[in-house]
Amino acid sequence: MHIVFVISNESSVPYFNWFAEKASRQKVHQFSFVTLYTETPKMIEDVGKYGWKCYWIKYNHHKRKRGMISSFFNLYRLFKKLNPDVVHTHLFDDSFPGLLAARLAGISKRVITKQDTTFHYFFSPKWVLADKFNNWNATNIVPVSNEAKSFIIDKENAPENKITMIHHGIPRKIFTQQSDEYKKELIENYQLTGKRVIGTVSRLIEWKGYRYIIEAIPKVVEKYPNAIFLFVGQGNQKEELEMLAKKLNVLQYIIFTGWMERPYMPSLYSILDVYVHAANFEPFGFVIPEAMMNGAPIVSTPTGSALDAIKHKVNGFLVNYKDAKSLAEGICYTLEHGADFKEKGKQTALEMFEFDKMWEGYINLYEKKSLQN
Numbered sequence: 579m580h581i582v583f584v585i586s587n588e589s590s591v592p593y594f595n596w597f598a599e600k601a602s603r604q605k606v607h608q609f610s611f612v613t614l615y616t617e618t619p620k621m622i623e624d625v626g627k628y629g630w631k632c633y634w635i636k637y638n639h640h641k642r643k644r645g646m647i648s649s650f651f652n653l654y655r656l657f658k659k660l661n662p663d664v665v666h667t668h669l670f671d672d673s674f675p676g677l678l679a680a681r682l683a684g685i686s687k688r689v690i691t692k693q694d695t696t697f698h699y700f701f702s703p704k705w706v707l708a709d710k711f712n713n714w715n716a717t718n719i720v721p722v723s724n725e726a727k728s729f730i731i732d733k734e735n736a737p738e739n740k741i742t743m744i745h746h747g748i749p750r751k752i753f754t755q756q757s758d759e760y761k762k763e764l765i766e767n768y769q770l771t772g773k774r775v776i777g778t779v780s781r782l783i784e785w786k787g788y789r790y791i792i793e794a795i796p797k798v799v800e801k802y803p804n805a806i807f808l809f810v811g812q813g814n815q816k817e818e819l820e821m822l823a824k825k826l827n828v829l830q831y832i833i834f835t836g837w838m839e840r841p842y843m844p845s846l847y848s849i850l851d852v853y854v855h856a857a858n859f860e861p862f863g864f865v866i867p868e869a870m871m872n873g874a875p876i877v878s879t880p881t882g883s884a885l886d887a888i889k890h891k892v893n894g895f896l897v898n899y900k901d902a903k904s905l906a907e908g909i910c911y912t913l914e915h916g917a918d919f920k921e922k923g924k925q926t927a928l929e930m931f932e933f934d935k936m937w938e939g940y941i942n943l944y945e946k947k948s949l950q951n
Contacts, residue, residue: 579607580662581944584653586614586671587639588621595624596749596933602628607941610660614649614672639671650675657683664944667712668693674708677715687944690716691744695726695861699733710734718943720744722862723882742943745883746862747936750928753844754871760845768833773806774913776852777874779843779865782813782834787856787879792819793902795828798909805913807832810846847872852912857881858899870894870927875916877908887930891915893922 585591594611601609609630613619614637622632635652637645653676657665665680666689667673673690680688690712698705713719713736720742721727727743730736765771776798780786788809799805809819809832816834823829838846847853853874855866860882867883870876876894878884888894895912897904912919 579664579944580610580660581607581664581666582610582612582657582660582662583666583668584612584614584672584676585668586637586649587669588613588619589615589617590620590624593746593748593933593936594621595628597937598625598628598630600933600937602630607944610662612653612656612672612676614645637671642671646671646675650679653679654683657685661685663687664689666691666940666944667716670694670698670705670709670712673712673716677712681715687718688716689718689720689940689943691720691722692726692730693722693861695721695729696733696859699729700859706734710736713737713740716740718742720940720943722746723860723886725859725881725885726861742939744936744939744943745886745931746864746867747931747933748864748867748871749933750871753868755841756844756848756872757841760842761849764842764846764849768806768808768835770806770849773804774802774851775806775808775849776854776909776913777808777810777846777850778854778856779810779838779846779869780855780857781811782809782815782819784815785858786811786813787858787900788815788819789822790856790900790902790905791854792823792826792828792832794906794909795823795831796826797903797906798913799828799831801910802913805831808835808846808850809833810835810838812837843868844872847874850874851916852877852909854905854909855879855881855884856897856905860884867927867931870923871931873920873924875912875919876923877905877912883931887926888923893919893926895919 611625611632613621614635625632635649664687665685667676668691677688719736719740721730847869853869853876855878863882879899880896890896895908897908
């Protein structure tokens with residue numbers, strides 16, 4: 579069986595590399611990879627070392643409509659040439675031209691993983707009709723969480739018989755490689771000795787709910803004056819968030835770390851007393867299973883992987899959307915009882931979100947006969 583993975587606006591995709599490596603060891607299924615990107619992608623080298631081909635189609639997302647039309651013709655020609663058994667798309671910009679091209683090229687199995695579920699609905703409603711068009715062109719639709727599944731059915735009117743929910747997965751060996759050296763470096767660099775450390779990892783954008791974390795800080799530090807908040811990430815909301823923190827007189831309790839290199843992340847999670855996630859909606863949210871696998875007690879809105887994995891006050895704490903009071907309650911509770919969440923959360927994540935489980939889910943889907951449309 580020959581499977582073609584397609585993605586847009588990405589030079590390199592970690593789980594594409596994991597599929598490439600796994601498939602090279604299995605030697606059962608053939609994989610090819612396609613990226614719609616502005617310049618020569620790193621993916622060519624990434625998957626090439628495992629013996630797979632990566633095709634590059636030049637694509638400029640700043641000229642989206644023109645780029646999609648051009649990509650459609652390029653993808654159609656490529657699919658006719660390769661004649662794969664499966665075409666699998668992942669984001670809107672690759673799915674819109676890719677699924678139509680695959681359909682017209684006669685590819686019988688057309689899979690879309692809805693990684694950007696809700697984006698158009700909340701931020702560009704005129705494109706929701708195009709999301710529905712993608713669902714129509716696909717023979718199989720994959721939401722990555724149960725919340726995303728419900729959304730696709732309720733808001734995009736996707737037929738349930740096309741839908742298979744498959745969680746994203748991550749290789750535990752890669753994502754749990756903690757280092758005593760890195761832990762020491764992080765503690766020293768950010769002066770965390772004697773602190774109760776609350777961290778979050780995401781882009782500094784409205785969607786991620788940082789403002790509600792900041793609004794929760796006064797209540798937290800009232801009870802835990804040695805609390806410190808690490809905001810790990812970059813984004814265009816940083817200045818606005820700093821102004822809000824100054825207004826509430828809590829800026830001294832926040833460290834904006836900026837971007838942090840991937841090798842540091844397991845060690846970062848391991849030194850947190852609380853990992854807090856306040857996003858308004860996450861199709862999945864990779865940071866939740868990453869933090870759980872490394873023993874970080876979780877406080878999260880009931881979204882994506884958190885909603886599927888966390889049992890309230892058993893292996894984590896669920897809080898209300900856009901609710902600073904609820905966040906403060908969750909953080910304070912977890913600072914007191916978080917030790918109870920560590921091992922239970924870790925085991926849950928390892929059982930639900932291991933990469934091999936994701937691999938098996940997709941291979942079973944590829945091999946299953948699809949409904950044609």
